[in-house]
Amino acid sequence: MHQNINMPIAEDGVRGRILDAAREEFSQRGFEASSVRAISDSASVTPAMINYYFGGKRALYEAVIVDAQARLHSRLGVAVADGPTAANLAGAYFDFLAEEPQMQRLLLREMLDGGVERFPELLRPLRALLTQHFGGDAGLQRALSLFGAIAGYFIYEPVLGELLGEDPLSSDALARRRSHIIALSKKIEEFES
Amino acid sequence: MHQNINMPIAEDGVRGRILDAAREEFSQRGFEASSVRAISDSASVTPAMINYYFGGKRALYEAVIVDAQARLHSRLGVAVADGPTAANLAGAYFDFLAEEPQMQRLLLREMLDGGVERFPELLRPLRALLTQHFGGDAGLQRALSLFGAIAGYFIYEPVLGELLGEDPLSSDALARRRSHIIALSKKIEEFES
DNA sequence: AACCGTTCTAAACAAGTGTTTAGACCGAAG
């Protein structure tokens, strides 16, 4: 379970406080529903500072996304370096979502709101990996199932609490889920569709 | 591929037009980002009519959700009647999402915005089915993988176009995906985690 | 014809939105 890729989630100073508050607010409420004043309040800053540092609400949002995308890519990069097996890719994706559940929400919202048009770079490396290592239609079907199974856990997370009898994001539950996913990834590789 | 459950998606008259426009707008933009005026315009109606018929924006949204929830439940009901196998449940869920892609977006947004607190009835039958037919932790893990794999296809749908080389919601692509899901559901049942 | 409740409209309302402005503050350089 890799962590501490050298791309800190936080940043010092006012700019960093704004970025942190924005990531939290955007992931919780979505872009439109988030208010600049709520973000600035939570960062202990004047609303005008957001325009001073970022140029506007939209630009701030894009900064948050680009920030997330950089961390996802770096994570996938080291996974491929470790050997581009389905299990490694699945593990890297799982860890990314597990360690930054905010990001799962944020990326999901972005996908719902803007498709993939708005940030074409966002999933490009992921797509490249998929076509490279899960070629053909059958391979693609398997990849979709695997990555869906990974994402599904975090998407349905709010509902899973009483189903699992424990916090789905607790390290115990996550470890259990992760090992199931790894096993699934191996099982799915030898699966002819 | 069942369809035409006797619960029409449309309704006649002004109230029905508003409901249709609201479902479209809410699923496309989310609750907060949707504007009452946009909905009323698209329904060829005065904004005031929304309050006249529904009592407000929030109440209109709840009407849309309750409407969706009714159709989902009825769909799961007939699947269970057909025999509560994993394949039947998976197929019913797949068909619901395939035939009403709006609903996938709407339910996903609702889950992101409000967890499950806001409409506790929404996923209750689905949860009951899960605990009933996928008992124990291992069974739950399998169910999560299966339903994640189903939902994942529709969630990532905007990205899948160029990956699949065809419209992911075309009947060909859907049929191919569905048969893979059914096969997966059978494979996953005999899978010890 | 006069009355009625229902349906609908146009206009206004207060509150909140993102953004801009004018200027204060402050530490460092000349």
Added chain:
DNA sequence: CTTCGGTCTAAACACTTGTTTAGAACGGTT
């Protein structure tokens, strides 16, 4: 000390939001 560029604030800006209001139009009943 003065000046200057960067940082920051309070107030105002124009605009959109959801909702309310007063009343018109309509169709059916007495």
